[in-house]
Amino acid sequence: MNKVQQTDKIMDAIEGVRGSGWYREQIEEIRELPGEEPEFEEVELKDEIREYLDRNGIDLYTHQARCIEEVRGGKDVVLSTPTASGKTLAFNIPVFEDLIEDKDARALYIYPTKALSNDQLESIKEMDDELGLDVDPGVYDGDTSRGAKRKIRESSRVILTNPYGLHHYLPWHNKWKNVFKNLEYIVLDEVHQYRGVFGSNIAFLVRRLKRVVEHYGGSPQFILSSATIANPGEFSKKLVGRDFEVVSRDGSGSGKKYFVFWNPLEYEDQSIHVQTSNLLSYMVDGGLQTLCFTVSRKMAELISKWSDESSDKKIMAYRAGYKPRERRIIEQGLREGEVRGVASTNALEVGVDIGGLDVVLMSGYPGTMISTWQQAGRAGRGNDASAAFLIAFENPLDQYYMNHPDRFFEKSHEHAIIDLDNSNIAIGHLLCAASELPLKENEWLTQNNQEELNHLKNEDILHETPNGVVYGGEKRPAEIVELNNISQDIIKIILNGKLLGTMDRAQAYREAHENAVYMHQGETYVVQELDLDDKVAYVKKREVDYYTEPQSQTDIKINEKQETKTHKNLKINLGNVEVSEFYLKYKIMENDKVIATEPLDLPPINFKTESTWITIPKETIRELEEKDMDIEGGLHAIEHAMIAMAPYHAMCDRWDLGGVSTKNHTDTQKPTIFLYDAYEGGIGITEKCYQLINELLQTTYELIKDCDCENGCPSCIYSPKCGNDNEPLDKQTALTILKKLTKNQNKKTT
Amino acid sequence: MDIGDLAESIKERLGVDREVVDDEEEASIRSSKVVRGDLCDARELRDRLVDEYCGCDLEEVFGCSLVENGYGEFFHKEEVVDSCLCCPSCSVEDVLCDLKLVYGIGVSRERELKEEGYESIRELIDHDRWGGRARETLEKFDSGGLDSGLDVISRWKSSSDPLFLKYSGFYDVGDFGILDIETMGLGAQPVILIGLGLPMDGCIEFHQFLLKDFDQELAALKSFYDKIRDRKAVLTFNGKSFDVPFLERRFSFYGEDWSLDQSHFDLYHFSKRAFGDELPNYKLNTIEREVLGIERDIDVPSSMVPEFYKTYREEDNPGPLIPILRHNKQDILTLNSLLSELKEELVDE
Structure with missing residues (x-):
């Protein structure tokens, strides 16, 4: 289809909505965002890689070329460009070039979730096979069998894992000796997710990883990839503790995009979710491949069900928790164009290759500009025109944007925040580090956290030795340090003598006080007793149709x-x-x-x-x-x-x-x-x-x-x-x- | 919370969650569980020992000495115990009659070959189809050293296969080191006591390396390592999954690349196979009571060892260490007897 036709088709669909029976002036704004031509750049490449790119008909964009050159120059690089701009290829090329050259070289790829590392394994395997290398990439996480783990440590030259796993593997570093000794690259993908409490924990984890790798003589380069954020350089420096070359000028180009602000409150008699499913089936029936992002798993299921009922075509749901095979089928269907409509949680926001779509619907402001542009970026195939709908909820920020669309478009991407000075976070990682290798005086962790260190020594948990400061407690510190958490005041939720979950005290007050209804993975429980001395809440499973809210x-x-x-x-x-x-x-x-x-x-x-x-x-x-x-x-x-x-x-x-x-x-x-x-x-x-x-x-x-x-x-x-x-x-x-x-x-x- | 309070609350959370149960059956499944009665008995014992040994000198109480070895100080106890490691010799032919050690030969193929009159791998070397592989295997046993033979067995046999036990007969009594450790936990914590039995002719030279405090761990590890490094084989109970990786991890924690890569005979797997049906669980204590008829007088459950060591540190009182040292010594002597017992079972089979 040529560009003009596609543009007309999109515009027709948007205008056509105005004629439908459920239209009540919900469109507050249509903004046309001009497309940009892609910019390419030639780079000297190893023959194998050049042939691989030619075979797959790939030309390198300017940002990919720059990333390759900076990495080759030995720099630590952060690549901060929009979704689907070819970030993975941009760091795979220099890493693989090195793996071809140096048969001992290893690389560690860290993804924020297990699901993402599994998704990425496929594409890395493909590249390995096509290049005929014996890189033998492998995912190393909680689902990997013991035997497979040993094999991966022995022979996989690209190892994919996640921070939660790494947190627990670090004390076993002697098994990783050969990996760490030869580690040339640490790739951290989707780093914009490492912000706030989670990100601050990851910043400490990365420092723990660095000291263990250096202990075995490894001196890896870091390559970070991120969605567009306002402060990639500053952020990366905080996350890793090094200076980074920032590559953020996107050369991938884009087609024209219509951004539509849809305010469901204009039609009070119809709920937001019904309007969303109406839009979804309308777009799909109009021949436009459409992806709808929802705020919860439940809404993904409901919206796909409702719109499927009113559409001639099949509309499916997608979310974490589906079996990998089911997800692969939907992903492939989207890529190949057979699946025409999907309602999904933000699980499809990042990573997974689903190709470009015609229309993206965002049911509710996704919370950050970063996520919003990531989701909107799923619309747009090459240089074709596309549309993105922001469907507002009845909350202040969503409504603010409906009333002030200029504010939305003039707003830059947010600053990602990492705090290295929070003692609550630092203290746990100090313990972990001291249980991995003795802490020496001249280390960053030691110098930056002197006060915490002294208190831990006073409490007789850490011990000064001629070899450095070592840990001497009973539990493994990694057990009590949670990467998503900040508080050390943790309450256990116990069901029939078994641990159901943990939460900090404030959360326990809200969700696990006596007689509270506690929700956990879709089941309801009633709290029998909250014992604050033993820090335990005892719950019983009950089907109830009420819920509780403390004041x-x-x-x-x-x-x-x-x-x-x-x-x-x-x-x-x-x-x-x-x-x-x-x-x-x-x-x-x-x-x-x-x-x-x-x-x-x-x-x-x-x-x-x-x-x-x-x-x-x-x-x-x-x-x-x-x-x-x-x-x-x-x-x-x-x-x-x-x-x-x-x-x-x-x-x-x-x-x-x-x-x-x-x-x-x-x-x-x-x-x-x-x-x-x-x-x-x-x-x-x-x-x-x-x-x-x-x-x-x-x-x-x-x-x-x-x-x-x-x-x-x-x-x-x-x-x-x-x-x-x-x-x-x-x-x-x-x-x-x-x-x-x-x-x-x-x-x-x- | 200020940092002091934080450190305090962290300390609280680092304490072991001891799950107290009333039923012994349940307690034996996971070691973090302890039977209520045992817990009370153990604490009573600890308090009694604290009273009894208040103000006593550790070296005098145990007859050990404080040793400094360039890495720091630790307590070392050395004694000679009358006991002999039963090590009936074994000939290589006993092992070679298992044709399945040749790559490609399984149970049914072995049966066929035996029916054709091939009784040993040695006889197979001229066989048209299997000769080449038989020669390769044979070479490993004849000229490759003890380790290389054991490697062949490890490749084809499960870790509880009696063939391993048989194979232990290739080693001399003086090749073994019997090993058992006590630690502060199962993961990233320090070791606190290493027991090592070095069998000689007719006796066992018995060593204990006890940490004076956490800051002197490397000193104990070093002297222990010097004693065991020349022994060709390690004998343990569950040491393949616990003691050996634990010690290697402690070595690497201090940046030392010492390793315990000797041949390893882990009696846990053999015991499970030999006595599995008769016993409620496969703990060493249970086996020793039920199979060897050994009763311990004062003892500390393994899960309570960290608590006892902590009391020693905090009160500067050697009392609570007594049952730990005894427990450790008994474990090593039991291992010694257990090997004999298992071999007898093997002969009976």
């Missing part, structure tokens, strides 16, 4: 003010605080209705974290009070809206932040709004908010101002995690305060 109140105390800045008559502060959460009662809910409220008897949760807080001049408040406005409701509304907008500025989830607002705080003696990192020790999110406070206040103001509701709604100031049942909230007061606070900028922009 908490939060106190916050300022421990240390680190920085203050003044903006007009507004004071913004950054510092360390102590948060106390009081869980006093819980609601029993059925179909979103409260059927009872029961008291809870739990000691408060106290933790220290980072916070940014704003104090508002008393005069401002006095003026409003004279007009009889509800100050508390106003501050509370601003707090909620700020938390909702924080993910626009710093890469995080609204659940990563907590907030407190009060008319008169003991420590400041002023009306104050606090935002704090919901993790013990802080993880750098509110620090980012502090740096971007003007922007944050501005978008918060826009969010509330441009929401159509009169007195506040879930699209602006209601919070799903409010401990006070969203009371009091006052939209008008919030607007009046924010207007005063952002006045200066408004003048500038208008």
Whole structure:
């Protein structure tokens, strides 16, 4: 099909929607994003590789060429380009060239998940076979048999694994001696997933890996690949601890793309999910191959079912948890064009090769710009035109974008955050490292974490020896350090004497208090007892049709003010605080209705974290009070809206932040709004908010101002995690305060 | 939480989750489980020993000496025990009558060949089809050294095959080192005691290398390694999956490339095969009680060893070490007897 035809077809489909029976002006915006011509570059290549590329009809894009040259030059390289731009090939070529040259050379490829490493194995195997090398790539993870593991360590020259596995293999490094000794490359794929708590843990894991590899004389180069992020160089340096060459100018080109903003709230009588399935079957029936991203496994199943019922063609669901064979069939069907429509979780966002599609539907803002562009990037075959739909949910950030499409398109990709200074994370990895090899004085881990080290020695867990600091406890440290977790205060969930799962204390208060309904992998359990002394919750399996929701109140105390800045008559502060959460009662809910409220008897949760807080001049408040406005409701509304907008500025989830607002705080003696990192020790999110406070206040103001509701709604100031049942909230007061606070900028922009 | 509190709460979580059960059957399945009665008895024993040996000197109590070897200090105990390792010699012909050691020959092929009158691999060397491979195999046994013969057997036989036991007869008494270790855990923790029996003619030279503290582990490992490196074969109970890899990991932890790559006879697999049907479990204690009729007086369950060692460290009291050292010594003596017993069973078969 030629370009014009494809463009017409896409445009016809979008315009055609307007004529359908379920159209109620949901299209808020259609933005045409121009295509770009691909740019190619010639590179000197080994004959084998050149023939391989020619045979497969591949020309190298400029970014691939640059990556190859930088790696050959011995540099550590981070490749940060969009999905489907050929990143895997870009690092496979220099690695394989080296493997051809040096028969002992080894490479370790680390993927964020097991599923991804399995997916990638296929393409690496293919390349190995075609090149006739004996690289014999193998996946080494929890599913690998003991015999196969030995064989892989002995002879596979490309080993694929994941961080969870690596975390447990490192203490057994003597078995990996030959791998590590000859390790020339460590490839970390999809590194943008290594951010926040998970990423900070991975940064320590990478440092542990480095010291063990170096111990055996290996000195590998690092090659990182990432979706487009704002700070690839800084991020990679934090993740690995080295300087990186950044390759981020994408040469792969793209076709024209129509970006459609779809607001289901315009048609109140039809649910968001029904509208999504209508769109999916409509596109498929119009001859367009369409992929719909959903927020949950359950929605992937439901939307595919509903749209399949109303479409002439087969529409399938795809998610993690399917058998590999079932997934392969769908992937291949998508690639070859036989499968016309799929509803999927974000499992299809990365890695897996499914070719380019005509249309992508995103049911709900995926949470970050990075994910949004990754998902939208699944649409577009070569230089053909394509379309991406953002279907908004009824929550503040989604609705903000519907009302401010310019804000969406002018927004750059987020900064990925990694925090190397959180003691909660550092302390666990110090233990792991000391159980892998004695910690010497001149190491980064030692120098950067002197205080943690001293405390562990004082507690008699680590021991100073003539050979360095060694571990002497009973359990393997890797057992108690979880890469997804930050807290050391862990509660075990026990079902009939068996361990069902673990969670930190705060989560246990929310989900595993006495009589709570605990959900785990689709099953419901009722908590019999939460024993905080033994740190165990006992549960029984019960089929119930209600759920529970605790309510908490939060106190916050300022421990240390680190920085203050003044903006007009507004004071913004950054510092360390102590948060106390009081869980006093819980609601029993059925179909979103409260059927009872029961008291809870739990000691408060106290933790220290980072916070940014704003104090508002008393005069401002006095003026409003004279007009009889509800100050508390106003501050509370601003707090909620700020938390909702924080993910626009710093890469995080609204659940990563907590907030407190009060008319008169003991420590400041002023009306104050606090935002704090919901993790013990802080993880750098509110620090980012502090740096971007003007922007944050501005978008918060826009969010509330441009929401159509009169007195506040879930699209602006209601919070799903409010401990006070969203009371009091006052939209008008919030607007009046924010207007005063952002006045200066408004003048500038208008 | 400040860093001090963090370290404290980490320490708590690093303690072993001891699952206490009431039923002995259940306890024997996994070693992290301990029977309630045993746990109480063990703690009572520990407290009694702490009282009894308060202020005593470790060297005097055990008759051991503090040795410094350039790597640090450790306690070393050496004694000679009257006991002889039963090692009836075995001729290579006993092994060669198993034609299945030749690549390509399975059970039915062996039967056919035997019916045709080929009783030994040696007789097979001129066979039209199998001669070449038989010669290759034979060469490994005749001129390749003990290890090379054992390799052939390992390739074709399961680790509990009686042929291994038979093969142990090729080794002299003085070739063996009997090994058993006590550790702080099953993974990345230090070893605390290494017991080594070196059989001689008519007696066993018995060594124990005990850690003075965690910071002196390498010293104990080094002296132990020097003692065992010349022995051609290691005799253990479950040492293939535990003791040997554990020690090798500790060597590499300190950056030493020492290895224990001697021939290895792990009696665990043979015992399971020989007594499997008669015993409730395959723990060494059970086998020694049921098969060898040995009763231990004071003993510490293996899973409690770390707790006892911790008490020794924290209270600076040698008392809790007594049952650990005895336990370890008894394990080694039991292994010695067990080898004889297993070989007798073999003859009976």
